[in-house]
Amino acid sequence: MNETVTPADPQPVVMAQNPIGKVVAVTSGKGGVGKTFVSANLAAALARRGLRVLVLDADLGLANLDVVLNLYPKLTLHDVFTGKATLEEAILPAPGGFSVLLAGSGMVEYSRLTPEVRSEFLRVVHSLVPRYDVVLLDTGAGISDVVLFAVSLASEVLMVATPEPTSLTDAYATIKVLAGQQQRDQVRLIVNQTSRAGSGLAITRQLQQVLDRFVVGALGRPFTLAHLGDIPADPEVRQAVMRRQLLVKSLPDSPAATAIAQIAHALKEKLAAKSG
Amino acid sequence: MSSPSAAQPVDLQALNLEDARALLEHDAQNGDREAGESATHYLQRVIDGLCDLSLKDPLTGLGNRRHFHAVLGRSIEAVARTGDSVLLLLLDIDHFKRINDTHGHHAGDQVLRAIAACLARCVRPMDTVARYGGEEFALILPHCRPGFGLVVAERVREAIAALTISVAPLQTLRATVSVGGAYAPEWVRSTAELWIERADQQLYRAKAEGRNRVCLDQPRELAVSAEEKGLLFSQLDLDELPPPGVPAPTAHRVNA
Numbered sequence A: 001m002n003e004t005v006t007p008a009d010p011q012p013v014v015m016a017q018n019p020i021g022k023v024v025a026v027t028s029g030k031g032g033v034g035k036t037f038v039s040a041n042l043a044a045a046l047a048r049r050g051l052r053v054l055v056l057d058a059d060l061g062l063a064n065l066d067v068v069l070n071l072y073p074k075l076t077l078h079d080v081f082t083g084k085a086t087l088e089e090a091i092l093p094a095p096g097g098f099s100v101l102l103a104g105s106g107m108v109e110y111s112r113l114t115p116e117v118r119s120e121f122l123r124v125v126h127s128l129v130p131r132y133d134v135v136l137l138d139t140g141a142g143i144s145d146v147v148l149f150a151v152s153l154a155s156e157v158l159m160v161a162t163p164e165p166t167s168l169t170d171a172y173a174t175i176k177v178l179a180g181q182q183q184r185d186q187v188r189l190i191v192n193q194t195s196r197a198g199s200g201l202a203i204t205r206q207l208q209q210v211l212d213r214f215v216v217g218a219l220g221r222p223f224t225l226a227h228l229g230d231i232p233a234d235p236e237v238r239q240a241v242m243r244r245q246l247l248v249k250s251l252p253d254s255p256a257a258t259a260i261a262q263i264a265h266a267l268k269e270k271l272a273a274k275s276g
Numbered sequence B: 001m002s003s004p005s006a007a008q009p010v011d012l013q014a015l016n017l018e019d020a021r022a023l024l025e026h027d028a029q030n031g032d033r034e035a036g037e038s039a040t041h042y043l044q045r046v047i048d049g050l051c052d053l054s055l056k057d058p059l060t061g062l063g064n065r066r067h068f069h070a071v072l073g074r075s076i077e078a079v080a081r082t083g084d085s086v087l088l089l090l091l092d093i094d095h096f097k098r099i100n101d102t103h104g105h106h107a108g109d110q111v112l113r114a115i116a117a118c119l120a121r122c123v124r125p126m127d128t129v130a131r132y133g134g135e136e137f138a139l140i141l142p143h144c145r146p147g148f149g150l151v152v153a154e155r156v157r158e159a160i161a162a163l164t165i166s167v168a169p170l171q172t173l174r175a176t177v178s179v180g181g182a183y184a185p186e187w188v189r190s191t192a193e194l195w196i197e198r199a200d201q202q203l204y205r206a207k208a209e210g211r212n213r214v215c216l217d218q219p220r221e222l223a224v225s226a227e228e229k230g231l232l233f234s235q236l237d238l239d240e241l242p243p244p245g246v247p248a249p250t251a252h253r254v255n256a
């Protein structure tokens, strides 16, 4: 049995539309690997490089971006969806010099992607795009409809994984779905919490080998897993999260912050190459 | 201003404990004060007994609907964050009305009790068994990989079908159940109501397809074969990976 689609999800989400140039999705195969930490700090690092950045909590209530950024807004994405707030009212300035649109805990039931959520989501993303250089989507983990839909809007997909076997297996499974269902030809891998230099590159190569053997053949077109960077396991990360601070701001010279700054640099180049 | 202090003794006479005691006695949990028992200890015992009762179905001794909803709500929150595979099974006794009509309500009650006891025997300590409605039971099974869901549900169904239920001297009955099941959605925020609805749809299907059977709403699988995993991990330097002996991760699943 393969890819059983439950009655709750009548149609599988394929490419919803053409991916939007400035939209970058941060996703993962399993939860808790550091997506939100990466999204927030990457946004701050990109902002420092002069880009206008907005992070959208596309995990619809599970992202914990509010906790990471220490922001508890009255009006959220949920209020925008339900028409209680305008987009302007719900966008907040975050401590790292970028903007955020938080989902809030009022987002209760979004495991089913209804046509309404879908069109609202789309409307929000489309009205954000002209105002920013980069719109980062902090998506949920796995392959639920909402995640696949959010990812389908992005021209760049950043897959976060840790070197742990479960995380790698789930990342691989998710990449397979993105390559197949969404007709992507590339996903970028960020290996978080590495304990040794160079391990992320080795992991990327190994994943590419498995993809070449088991996926690319069936696709009939090339697919590349590109290594975007590694973030070392760094005790400061936990400290920063606990203190509700952005690591790239509070400890810019720490190993993890340095790594994120490098990733931001690389990503900025890729985006510039794309639009230019 | 006088405030009640912790040291102030409780005046048991001033409390109206008769109803509480009657409830506890009725359920064979002794509500009487024991000789030499302190007032605080006695009150604590009465309160604990009442709390226990409020979550229990009196006929079968299983968890009641309230208990079921509390566990289900907690499970769905946990799954959203942990990605654990939690299976909800709803079981409905087939033709229960016919049993009641033909053999009387006492016989009906015996059937409910026998099935409840059988369910309690079928599950692991971490599982939750509840009487969900009149002739409906629910099982919440954490750490139940999708590959095993059907096996577990079938085992439960067969165990019940194999029961010989004595309802009166020299009179035994057999009963069957239809089972509908659904897994909690992983890594997404959802609601217990939706989860129940999905299991209920499967229960409806099991009834429609002829009863005494199991229908499951299988989750969307992250399909990774043993060969793919073999190639993925064969070359990787194991320094990054946890040492052998660490329990195998459960979040991913192998598709047969």
Ligand SMILES: Nc1ncnc2c1ncn2[C@@H]1O[C@H](COP(=O)(O)OP(=O)(O)OP(=O)(O)O)[C@@H](O)[C@H]1O
Pocket (backbone or CB within 6 Å): A028, A030, A031, A032, A033, A034, A035, A036, A037, A038, A059, A062, A063, A064, A141, A192, A193, A194, A231, A232, A233, A234, A235, A237, A238, A241, A256, B081
């Ligand atoms: N490089 C790192 N070094 C050490 N600890 C880290 C690192 N990256 C993340 N962590 C720890 O992992 C925790 C989880 O991170 P985070 O909440 O960003 O994960 P997530 O993938 O967004 O999770 P969820 O799926 O729940 O949204 C952080 O609170 C932090 O303590």
Ligand SMILES: [Mg+2]
Pocket (backbone or CB within 6 Å): A035, A036, A037, A059, A062, A063, A064, A065
């Ligand atoms: Mg998160």
